[in-house]
Amino acid sequence: MGIILGVTLLVACFTVILIFKLSISRDDVSSIPGPPSKSWLFGNLLEFVLGLPSGKTEFGWMSKYGMVHRFKACFGQERLMVSDPTALRYILSNPTLFVKSPSHQLINLVAFGEGSLLHAKGEVHSRIRSVMNPMFSAANVRALTPILEKAAQDLSERWESVSGSVIDVYRAMHNTSLQAVGEGIMGHDIHGDTAFAASYANLVNSAAKRSNATILGDAILSRLPAATASILKNFPPPELRPFLDHRKMTSALATRLLNTKTEALRLGIEPEKDLFSVLVGENAELSSSKMTFEEIKNQFGTITVAGEDTTANTLVWVLFVLSQNPQWQDQLREEVYQAFADNSDSFLDYDRLPFLNALIKETLRFYSTVPHTERISAEETVIPLSEPITTSTGKVLNEVKLNKGRYVTIAIACYQRLTSVWGADANEFKPSRWMQGEAAQGASLGPYANLLCFLGGPRTCIGWRFAILETQVVLCELIRKFTFSLPDDVHLQPAYAITLVPVDGDGKSYLPLRVDRLE
Numbered sequence: 204m205g206i207i208l209g210v211t212l213l214v215a216c217f218t219v220i221l222i223f224k225l226s227i228s229r230d231d232v233s234s235i236p237g238p239p240s241k242s243w244l245f246g247n248l249l250e251f252v253l254g255l256p257s258g259k260t261e262f263g264w265m266s267k268y269g270m271v272h273r274f275k276a277c278f279g280q281e282r283l284m285v286s287d288p289t290a291l292r293y294i295l296s297n298p299t300l301f302v303k304s305p306s307h308q309l310i311n312l313v314a315f316g317e318g319s320l321l322h323a324k325g326e327v328h329s330r331i332r333s334v335m336n337p338m339f340s341a342a343n344v345r346a347l348t349p350i351l352e353k354a355a356q357d358l359s360e361r362w363e364s365v366s367g368s369v370i371d372v373y374r375a376m377h378n379t380s381l382q383a384v385g386e387g388i389m390g391h392d393i394h395g396d397t398a399f400a401a402s403y404a405n406l407v408n409s410a411a412k413r414s415n416a417t418i419l420g421d422a423i424l425s426r427l428p429a430a431t432a433s434i435l436k437n438f439p440p441p442e443l444r445p446f447l448d449h450r451k452m453t454s455a456l457a458t459r460l461l462n463t464k465t466e467a468l469r470l471g472i473e474p475e476k477d478l479f480s481v482l483v484g485e486n487a488e489l490s491s492s493k494m495t496f497e498e499i500k501n502q503f504g505t506i507t508v509a510g511e512d513t514t515a516n517t518l519v520w521v522l523f524v525l526s527q528n529p530q531w532q533d534q535l536r537e538e539v540y541q542a543f544a545d546n547s548d549s550f551l552d553y554d555r556l557p558f559l560n561a562l563i564k565e566t567l568r569f570y571s572t573v574p575h576t577e578r579i580s581a582e583e584t585v586i587p588l589s590e591p592i593t594t595s596t597g598k599v600l601n602e603v604k605l606n607k608g609r610y611v612t613i614a615i616a617c618y619q620r621l622t623s624v625w626g627a628d629a630n631e632f633k634p635s636r637w638m639q640g641e642a643a644q645g646a647s648l649g650p651y652a653n654l655l656c657f658l659g660g661p662r663t664c665i666g667w668r669f670a671i672l673e674t675q676v677v678l679c680e681l682i683r684k685f686t687f688s689l690p691d692d693v694h695l696q697p698a699y700a701i702t703l704v705p706v707d708g709d710g711k712s713y714l715p716l717r718v719d720r721l722e
């Protein structure tokens with residue numbers, strides 16, 4: 204009798220475990236076609252993350268396996284790669300269902316602290332966004348035009364004395380972008396603050412490093428229990444140390460700047476134009492949704508990192524393209540001369556220069572500054588598709604069922620090469636596609652020109668207007684005064700370093716251009 208009872212209990216337990224296992228593995232991911240895995244340890248990540256030129260791997264997968272396919276990450280983990288517009292809209296409009304991965308969250312926490320826009324989630328994120336969105340309104344950003352023009356003029360003055368030589372335009376764009384973010388957003392010359400600039404450079408260099416070790420480190424960080432984050436925030440592993448150092452550096456500076464801005468407000472002094480002064484003023488008027496001092500403070504580092512590197516690299520790619528196309532330089536210069544000659548307002552309306560904006564949009568489409576980002580499903584869910592998928596067993600899926608905890612790669616660069624959205628010439632760099640209005644077919648995804656480069660939904664890039672204005676202003680200043688050419692012996696290709704950067708044969712981020720002053 205005892206034996207029968209024991210066996211019955213064992214069978215019952217086994218059945219419960221089996222049902223549980225079947226129920227958690229019943230989603231569609233494993234049956235979706237994708238590239239064969241290269242190894243259990245790295246899956247397909249080495250070719251995806253380190254492959255050169257960056258983008259070649261995922262564009263190849265997309266044309267072979269379609270807009271939604273499966274690939275492998277470290278330790279045999281399966282992930283979905285998504286560029287299907289319908290699926291992307293669903294993922295982006297549900298930020299509490301598709302959350303950031305633990306390793307991204309840990310990095311954001313170490314680098315920026317609690318309440319940073321890049322780290323906050325759920326209701327805290329919604330509240331902070333609702334307070335900060337007006338800070339980046341079209342009017343507030345447009346009011347920064349003179350500050351951005353000054354940063355661009357400082358650069359062109361520095362270049363006067365080196366005209367005729369080959370300059371590392373990559374470094375120069377990063378310096379100018381740091382000046383623009385510092386003076387336009389913080390109201391402080393962080394570019395001239397050597398200790399800050401050095402600590403920032405250290406952080407960017409650490410973040411940009413990609414290797415077998417960083418890929419593995421990322422996979423391990425993602426598997427640590429959530430409770431370890433509060434310890435690692437202040438005692439991070441060595442590779443995250445520059446992030447902590449920079450958080451401390453930014454925190455001290457931000458406290459000083461915020462105290463000054465708050466005191467100016469209290470004394471009724473006319474606020475400066477910088478966006479943090481605007482935020483301090485607007486936040487003081489609020490009651491229930493107010494941001495705390497600590498929350499505002501933690502946005503300083505967030506904005507520096509999110510705003511400097513991305514915009515600088517956008518400028519880098521536009522100048523890379525122009526340096527090989529003198530006829531586009533002439534066309535742009537002609538348009539800019541004309542616009543300045545005709546302008547009678549205090550600011551030039553840069554949005555009204557068709558070729559300038561066509562070049563910027565095409566660069567953001569073709570050289571997507573942030574080529575991809577990732578999310579994890581926080582719950583079981585079903586992703587709708589715009590085109591059906593045929594699984595490895597021949598089943599046709601009109602939607603994809605996902606278990607909780609599934610990784611989804613948001614394939615920004617792939618979406619921006621979809622022939623169904625951009626036309627048969629999607630793989631050509633062609634500014635003229637923007638000259639007759641919008642270039643994309645279908646409903647809009649992102650905030651700007653139907654591009655996904657600034658993402659979409661509630662976690663859309665908050666600084667996209669600032670990025671566009673900075674790019675417009677710097678390009679106009681430079682093209683009025685200089686010509687650019689790529690030396691014959693320089694060979695560069697795009698590489699993934701969180702953002703997309705040009706690298707030489709040694710893997711160094713670099714853009715050496717011959718810069719000549721126009722008579």
Ligand code: HEM
Pocket residue numbers: 320321332388505506509510511513514517572573576577656657658661662663664665666667669670
């Ligand atoms: C061409 C330049 C830029 C590009 C391509 C870009 C791209 C992006 C992308 C793709 C995201 C979403 C990341 C994710 O959730 O995984 C993002 C978020 C963000 N960006 Fe930008 N960005 C640019 C410039 C800027 C600038 C100039 C600023 C600030 C001045 C800025 C501030 C932010 C912030 C704070 C977030 C987090 C928003 C949130 O989660 O609510 N970005 N950006």
